[in-house]
Each structure stands twice: as C-alpha cells, then as structure tokens.
Amino acid sequence: MTYCVGLKMNRGLVFMSDTRTNAGVDNISTFRKMFTWTDGGDTVVTLMTAGNLATTQAVVSTIDERMKAPGDRTPSILGLPSMYQIARHVGQLLVDIIAERAGGGMRADSAFNATIILGGQVKGSEPRLFLIYPEGNFIEASDDTPFLQIGETKYGRPILVRAFDPSMSFEAAVKLLLVSFDSTIKANLSVGLPLDLHIYERDSLRRGMERRIRAEDPYFQTISKGWGDALKGAFDSLPDITF
Amino acid sequence: MTYCVGLKMNRGLVFMSDTRTNAGVDNISTFRKMFTWTDGGDTVVTLMTAGNLATTQAVVSTIDERMKAPGDRTPSILGLPSMYQIARHVGQLLVDIIAERAGGGMRADSAFNATIILGGQVKGSEPRLFLIYPEGNFIEASDDTPFLQIGETKYGRPILVRAFDPSMSFEAAVKLLLVSFDSTIKANLSVGLPLDLHIYERDSLRRGMERRIRAEDPYFQTISKGWGDALKGAFDSLPDITF
Numbered sequence: 126m127t128y129c130v131g132l133k134m135n136r137g138l139v140f141m142s143d144t145r146t147n148a149g150v151d152n153i154s155t156f157r158k159m160f161t162w163t164d165g166g167d168t169v170v171t172l173m174t175a176g177n178l179a180t181t182q183a184v185v186s187t188i189d190e191r192m193k194a195p196g197d198r199t200p201s202i203l204g205l206p207s208m209y210q211i212a213r214h215v216g217q218l219l220v221d222i223i224a225e226r227a228g229g230g231m232r233a234d235s236a237f238n239a240t241i242i243l244g245g246q247v248k249g250s251e252p253r254l255f256l257i258y259p260e261g262n263f264i265e266a267s268d269d270t271p272f273l274q275i276g277e278t279k280y281g282r283p284i285l286v287r288a289f290d291p292s293m294s295f296e297a298a299v300k301l302l303l304v305s306f307d308s309t310i311k312a313n314l315s316v317g318l319p320l321d322l323h324i325y326e327r328d329s330l331r332r333g334m335e336r337r338i339r340a341e342d343p344y345f346q347t348i349s350k351g352w353g354d355a356l357k358g359a360f361d362s363l364p365d366i367t368f
Numbered sequence: 369m370t371y372c373v374g375l376k377m378n379r380g381l382v383f384m385s386d387t388r389t390n391a392g393v394d395n396i397s398t399f400r401k402m403f404t405w406t407d408g409g410d411t412v413v414t415l416m417t418a419g420n421l422a423t424t425q426a427v428v429s430t431i432d433e434r435m436k437a438p439g440d441r442t443p444s445i446l447g448l449p450s451m452y453q454i455a456r457h458v459g460q461l462l463v464d465i466i467a468e469r470a471g472g473g474m475r476a477d478s479a480f481n482a483t484i485i486l487g488g489q490v491k492g493s494e495p496r497l498f499l500i501y502p503e504g505n506f507i508e509a510s511d512d513t514p515f516l517q518i519g520e521t522k523y524g525r526p527i528l529v530r531a532f533d534p535s536m537s538f539e540a541a542v543k544l545l546l547v548s549f550d551s552t553i554k555a556n557l558s559v560g561l562p563l564d565l566h567i568y569e570r571d572s573l574r575r576g577m578e579r580r581i582r583a584e585d586p587y588f589q590t591i592s593k594g595w596g597d598a599l600k601g602a603f604d605s606l607p608d609i610t611f
Contacts, residue, residue, distance in 0.1 A: 280522050280523070280525060280526055281526075283524075283551040283554065286554060287599050288600055288603050295611075296611070297608060299609045300603070300606060300607075300609060301603065304606075308526040311526065311530075312525050312529060344609050347606070347607060348606055351605075351607075352530075352606065353530050355602035355605050356527065356530050356531060356599075356602055357531055359599055359601060360531050360543070360547065360598070362594075362598050363590070363594045363595065363598055364587075365537070365539035365542075365543055366539050366543060366546075368538075368539070368577060
C-alpha cells in the first residue's frame, strides 16, 4: 500500500507521499512516489502514485522519455495548454499501460492497477488538483472537498476532515499532514517513512520547497510524540458521561 | 458495514456497536447487533456481529432457541464451563450456518461471511474477550492488545491506539468509544446511529448497564461537537514547522 495526500489551498498546493512499497509483508522496499516536472516558467506538474509499482514507474518513465525526445509524435505533458489536458493525457497513459500488461495473459482483476494524484498550474490559469483512476477518468478537488487521498486513506482521514482549512498557512498544512501520516504509519505496516513533501506556491510557476522527511527528523519526532500527548489532553478536556 | 468495539478493562468489559445495516447505499436499515445472555449468577455473555445480516441473525436465533428448548441435545451456551468453550461453540455455529448457505448453490466468495466479538465471564474465572472469524477460529484480547474491533475499523482506530488504557474508568471508556464511533460515522455512510452500549462489571455476573445512544442524546452531541474543537486545540498546541 501507500499513502499520499494532495491539498488544494488558497496559497497553492501541498503534496505529501510515503515511500514504502511492499509485495506481501516480507518484500518491503523504499521507492519515491512523488515526481515533479517543470519547464521553467509555464507549467509545474506534481504527480503521486499508488498501486502496482511497475505500472506507476512505467507511467513516470514514459512521461520522462517523451520530454527528452523532442521528435516524438506524442506530446510532452509540459506542452499541453491546461491542467485538464494534462490530467486527460496522464489518465490515457495509465489506461494504455494497464491494458498492455493485462492483455498479456494475466487475468487477476486489479493486479496492474494504479491511482494517481496530479496537481499543478499552467500559466494563465488556476492551480488544479486531480485524482486519476485506473480507468483513466478523474475527479478534481473543489472548495467542498479541497483535499484528495490515495492508498491507505482511512486512518488519516478523520483529522483531515476535522482540521483542514484551505486558508491555513503552509506551515500548519505540513503539520496537519504529518499528524495524518503519523496516525496511518502507527496503524498500518504498509505505509512507512521517509515522507516526501512538495509545497507549490500559487502563481510561482516553479518548483517549490521540496523536502524528504526521515524518521530521525526532529520536527517529525516532535509531532509524532507531541500528538499523542495533545490528543490525550484534548480527550481529557471533554466531560465524562454520568450514568 | 458495521462498527463494533469490545474493550477489556481492569474493571470489566465494555461493548459498543452501531445499528446500521446496508445492502448497497439505498437499502439501509437499523438492526440491533449487540446481544446479551445471562442465567442470573453463573454466566454473562455479550456478542456483537458484523457481516451478512442473515448469517448473524441465524447465529443469534440459534443461540436463543437452544436456550429455550431444554430437551435439545445441543447445549445452551450458558451451560458451558468456560468462556473458551463458549467461543468454540459460537465459532462452530458460525461455520455451520455459513456452510449451510454456501452449499446451496451460491458461489460468491464471502457473501455469507460474518465476524463476531464475544465477551463475558463464567463464575470462577476471569472475564474474557474474543474475536471470532468466519472460519470459526478466534483470537483473544490480551494485555498487549486489550481491545478488539470488527467492521469498519480503520477510521476509529488511531484514537483507540493512542488513548485507550485498561485502567481508565468506565466513564472515560465510554467517552473514548464515542469519539472513535463519531470519527467513523463522520467518514463512512455504512456506520450509523443509534449506538448500543453494554458495560459489564467484573465479577458481577449479571447484566450491566445497557443504553441506546441516539443522535439526539445530549452527551453524544457534546462529544461530537466538542471533539472537533478539542482536536483543533490539540493541533494548534503543536509547534509549526519552520522552513
């Protein structure tokens, strides 16, 4: 499994992903699941992946290759005129890659499936954030639902539902994501550190702050330890029932 | 789906279950999922169910019938000498009922499956708490893992992991369960109010306090509203990251 969250905020977009991949419980590895492309001024795209690792790596490699081969007839995602077109393009790419493998004799229903969070901005339009399904269709984050999750989404969802506010600062958003990730990591072996973070500042049209947060990161440790105590304090502050 | 939690505490056992059942999203009903039997002094047993409603109702009805028909060759669970024997008996009953239906031409893998939390006390031994699988085998709550969940377990798990302590008061335990249930209800349509509660006091060997908690219950409303604010306070109390 995997856990990735994308936040659509007033000030921009924030992405966080874990790095654990597993096939069963005894084949555990660390792989990057967050990828950012930019052409220096017109388009910034960040993509996070959950699901079959061969599928998601094929999607990322294909996007990479098409950028490096200018003579290729298929377009680079950075040449497309809108985030919507980029989402369509990546969705179709995902469908093609899954179909290619699924047509090879393998019959398992979802063995090659993957899900993608895609966000970014194209010059002249708003930052946008999408969740792309294995079928290639997608949904977009909106004011009503300003965050998207993929992978092992349930453990970390209640705190996002309660505390996320698109007008909060980037600093508070990172704190919120770390709480959500820490709750998930504590409950589920298939999600693990280190975490990747990308903060895209609205209208900057360049790669924002990127950071890899490891287990020994002092701020992560402060949050992980402090949250337990803070939760207990919050819990104690509520009145007990009287029978 | 469903959400049920059993807590093994120093002072006894606490059980809470929701009452929503659904087949798809447009066939929603309210059914009791918690059942208690006692013979007035020797044995108290509480059972909570998740899964196929026909299966779980058949289990409960069979247990009921065997109690009311003293000439029946199969034993009543209340006549058995230990909680372990009761768990074995209920596990076998569950397997038989699933097999009976599954043998009738239906092929879907898990269509008739159900999972059960069973807890109680037999005179002369400790209170015990079990989780029974559809295969009839079971695990027991221990000092290391003093709570058991069935159904839609993920949303409400982080708060239990962080805040549950077997030495806490019954009042605090009910508060904790309500927070866990409220987080689940807010995130998942298949879990819903009212909630059933049973507090079994260690060595009392009689039915403990039972209560049905409805949406308009003032204490539930206090917790549901207060928890959002308390969480935000806890969240604000943690330091922001500095970039």
